Amino acid sequence: MFALVFLAVGLAMDAVAVALVRGATGEHRPARALEVAAFFGVAQGVMPLIGWAIGVTLAGVIAAFDHWIAFALLGFLGLRMLHEAFTGDDEAAVPPHTRRTYYAGLAVAAIATSIDAAAAGITLPLLGQPLGLSCLIIGATTAALCLPAYWLGTRASPDTGKAAEVLGGLVLIGLGIKILVEHLGA
Known part of the structure; x- marks a missing residue:
């Protein structure tokens, strides 16, 4: 069980970093923190199951391009964050009818940061824990860590919000390049 919790914390770290940046640059409402935690927690909990299923059926085929998918998603999200930081887009000033882009961006971030969880899903049976319990622990751990990360981000000064957004964008691009x-x- 210790190995599973350690894995869950490790998988959650990129989501925690994005939650911190979103807190620094987004709305300072508890509902936003809960939304971020829920999106990242669900994605991190579901992706290992998807990874396990794909791994069982397409092990040799998916390995040939999974890194390109992670690179594209993380790069897109990072570039989007950089664009928002440098163009001065303020989410709080966006009219309500365009707020759906907030949720689309949050979904892309959640999926992009959980690609590694999908890859880890292939190895979950090796930990000796039931697959469903493993996915639940991974998702709950991510949500539990993203909630305070968002809150901590909201405590940053407005000047650090844009810097955090630039740093977060660069980190996501860097993660994509690293993968x-x-x-x-290899």
Whole structure:
């Protein structure tokens, strides 16, 4: 069980970083913190199950391009964060009818940061824990860590919000490049 919790915390770290940045640059309402935690928790909990299922059926085929998917999603999200930081887009100033882009961006972030959880799903049976319990622990751990991360982000000064957004964008792009380089070099 210790190995599973350790894995869950490790898988949650990129989601925690994005939640912190979203807190620094987003609305300072408890509902936003809960939404971020829920999106990231659900994605991190479901992706290992998806990874396990894909791994069982397409092990040889998916390994050939999974790193490109992670690179594209993380790169897109990172570039979007950089664009928002440099163009001065303020989510709080967006009219309500365009707020759906907030949720679309949150969904992309949740999926992009959980690609590694999908890859980990292939190895979950090796931990000796039931697959469903493993997915539940991974998702709950991510949500539990993202909630205070968002809150901590809201405590940052407004000036640090844009800097955090730039840093977060660069970190996501860096993660995508790291995944790509590791897989292409292997």
